[in-house]
Amino acid sequence: MLVTSNTEKKTPLKSLDTLFIKTYGCAMNVYDSSRMSDLMQEAYGLRVVDDPKDADVILMNTCSIREKAEDKVYSELGRYKKIKDKRPDLIIGVGGCVGQQEGDRIQKRAPYVDIVFGPQTYHRLPEMVKTIRRDRVRVTEIDMPEIEKFDHLPKPKVEGLTGYVTIMEGCDKFCTFCIVPYTRGAEISRPVADILVECEQLIAAGAKDISLLGQNVNGYRGTGPDGEECGFAALLHLVGELEGMQRLRFSTSHPMEMNTELCEAFAEIPSLMPYLHLPVQSGSDVILKAMHRGHKREDYFKAIDELRLHTPEIALSSDFIVGFPGETDEDFAATLDLVRRVRFDSAFCFKYSPRPGTPASKAEDNVPEMIKDERLQALLELLREQSREGMAQQVGKSTEVLIESKGKNEGDLQGRTPDFRIVHFKGNPRLIGQTLPVKIVDAYAMSLRGELILAQ
Ligand code: SAH
Ligand code: SF4
Ligand code: F3S
Numbered sequence: 001m002l003v004t005s006n007t008e009k010k011t012p013l014k015s016l017d018t019l020f021i022k023t024y025g026c027a028m029n030v031y032d033s034s035r036m037s038d039l040m041q042e043a044y045g046l047r048v049v050d051d052p053k054d055a056d057v058i059l060m061n062t063c064s065i066r067e068k069a070e071d072k073v074y075s076e077l078g079r080y081k082k083i084k085d086k087r088p089d090l091i092i093g094v095g096g097c098v099g100q101q102e103g104d105r106i107q108k109r110a111p112y113v114d115i116v117f118g119p120q121t122y123h124r125l126p127e128m129v130k131t132i133r134r135d136r137v138r139v140t141e142i143d144m145p146e147i148e149k150f151d152h153l154p155k156p157k158v159e160g161l162t163g164y165v166t167i168m169e170g171c172d173k174f175c176t177f178c179i180v181p182y183t184r185g186a187e188i189s190r191p192v193a194d195i196l197v198e199c200e201q202l203i204a205a206g207a208k209d210i211s212l213l214g215q216n217v218n219g220y221r222g223t224g225p226d227g228e229e230c231g232f233a234a235l236l237h238l239v240g241e242l243e244g245m246q247r248l249r250f251s252t253s254h255p256m257e258m259n260t261e262l263c264e265a266f267a268e269i270p271s272l273m274p275y276l277h278l279p280v281q282s283g284s285d286v287i288l289k290a291m292h293r294g295h296k297r298e299d300y301f302k303a304i305d306e307l308r309l310h311t312p313e314i315a316l317s318s319d320f321i322v323g324f325p326g327e328t329d330e331d332f333a334a335t336l337d338l339v340r341r342v343r344f345d346s347a348f349c350f351k352y353s354p355r356p357g358t359p360a361s362k363a364e365d366n367v368p369e370m371i372k373d374e375r376l377q378a379l380l381e382l383l384r385e386q387s388r389e390g391m392a393q394q395v396g397k398s399t400e401v402l403i404e405s406k407g408k409n410e411g412d413l414q415g416r417t418p419d420f421r422i423v424h425f426k427g428n429p430r431l432i433g434q435t436l437p438v439k440i441v442d443a444y445a446m447s448l449r450g451e452l453i454l455a456q
Contacts, residue, residue, distance in 0.1 A: 025063025283338025
């Protein structure tokens with residue numbers, strides 16, 4: 001812990017009652033934020049509020065995956081400073097990947113920030129808060145103490161019907177464009193027994209849809225119950241067969257870590273939902289190599305073919321980067337070709353942006369902005385078309401829908417199909433929490449319309 005003195009005006013301390021957390025970035029951050037709020041509730045009895053103006057503690061859980069991440073953090077911090085000017089006891093903390101990356105530079109630029117912490121140190125938040133209140137100091141805590149964090153977190157809570165379990169942390173893949181290996185540290189898998197316990201707790205607390213999280217979940221290599229190494233497919237079998245496990249998902253996967261056991265798992269484990277997010281980034285072998293992705297386009301096709309052989313209806317999504325340094329028209333055409341061949345149900349597309357300290361940032365960012373924009377639009381258009389067709393193909397089908405909440409329109413309920421599509425239909429709110437058959441009658445860009453199939 002790096003501690004620096006705080007020479008600002010010292011007023012008598014008010015008790016801590018309320019917490020506001022602002023979350024950016026991926027599902028791992030969403031998971032971390034909910035654990036942070038659990039921790040602070042347990043340690044200080046803090047109540048979570050929706051407006052930073054009402055908070056005694058403000059935490060930002062930040063993301064640095066793409067450009068301007070730091071600028072966004074500083075501009076948001078500017079808003080919090082105004083609140084702190086009026087209430088000097090307000091505690092402001094910056095955590096997550098920008099916290100890790102920037103460290104005490106944050107407090108040099110924004111001296112009113114009390115705590116800087118990283119994704120691996122947030123379990124120490126209660127202690128940090130105690131230190132800054134007792135000694136009136138500032139704290140930076142960004143070391144990477146392996147997996148100790150998980151031993152210090154309270155039991156997970158369930159929000160709605162969904163639960164999340166981080167099964168591995170960090171990344172060793174070092175794609176040349178990516179900041180994650182530097183902010184999240186080395187790949188570390190949690191032991192199988194810990195994951196099973198956490199899943200059981202979530203099930204007992206009412207979770208009906210559980211996602212296993214990690215930067216590369218399918219690279220999971222944890223210690224099994226027998227002390228031997230356990231791979232991801234074997235873990236899925238163990239988790240998927242837990243009593244009361246209704247729906248199991250996972251995210252994110254790496255093409256390099258796909259194997260036959262995993263392709264077969266979708267067909268073998270009834271609770272494993274037919275949906276896979278498998279980022280490919282580019283369809284050009286030249287670019288894949290420059291990105292250090294560790295596989296070729298043919299490997300991607302092979303994995304998809306094998307998945308569809310066992311689970312023909314599996315929904316697929318992916319991530320793409322356009323305008324990577326050196327990407328030619330031909331490279332981009334190869335990406336469009338890959339998309340046409342695979343056919344995706346959804347995808348995230350990004351323009352390449354250099355991240356500080358990554359190998360790719362040393363090459364010239366030489367695809368002009370205008371070309372990046374054109375490629376992004378062309379790719380989005382193709383993917384939108386595929387997504388529309390995928391939605392239209394659902395019409396007429398009957399599918400099991402987990403009913404999650406009321407819909408926006410009066411009398412509507414909202415739920416999810418096994419392949420993660422949103423469905424709206426008329427029904428009694430008492431049905432929320434149940435999984436019932438629904439007939440799909442209409443399709444829109446982002447959701448489906450259905451009718452409950454009532455028992456005769
Ligand atoms: N671990 C996951 C992805 C994590 S980051 C995987 O390997 O698939 C989420 C996505 O952000 C990436 O898939 C990539 O498409 C995008 N991304 C990461 N770094 C980027 C950068 N420097 N510029 C643009 N997009 C980036
Ligand atoms: Fe980043 Fe690549 Fe690791 Fe994904 S696999 S987190 S893109 S370095
Ligand atoms: Fe962002 Fe860190 Fe997640 S950089 S995408 S919050 S791992």
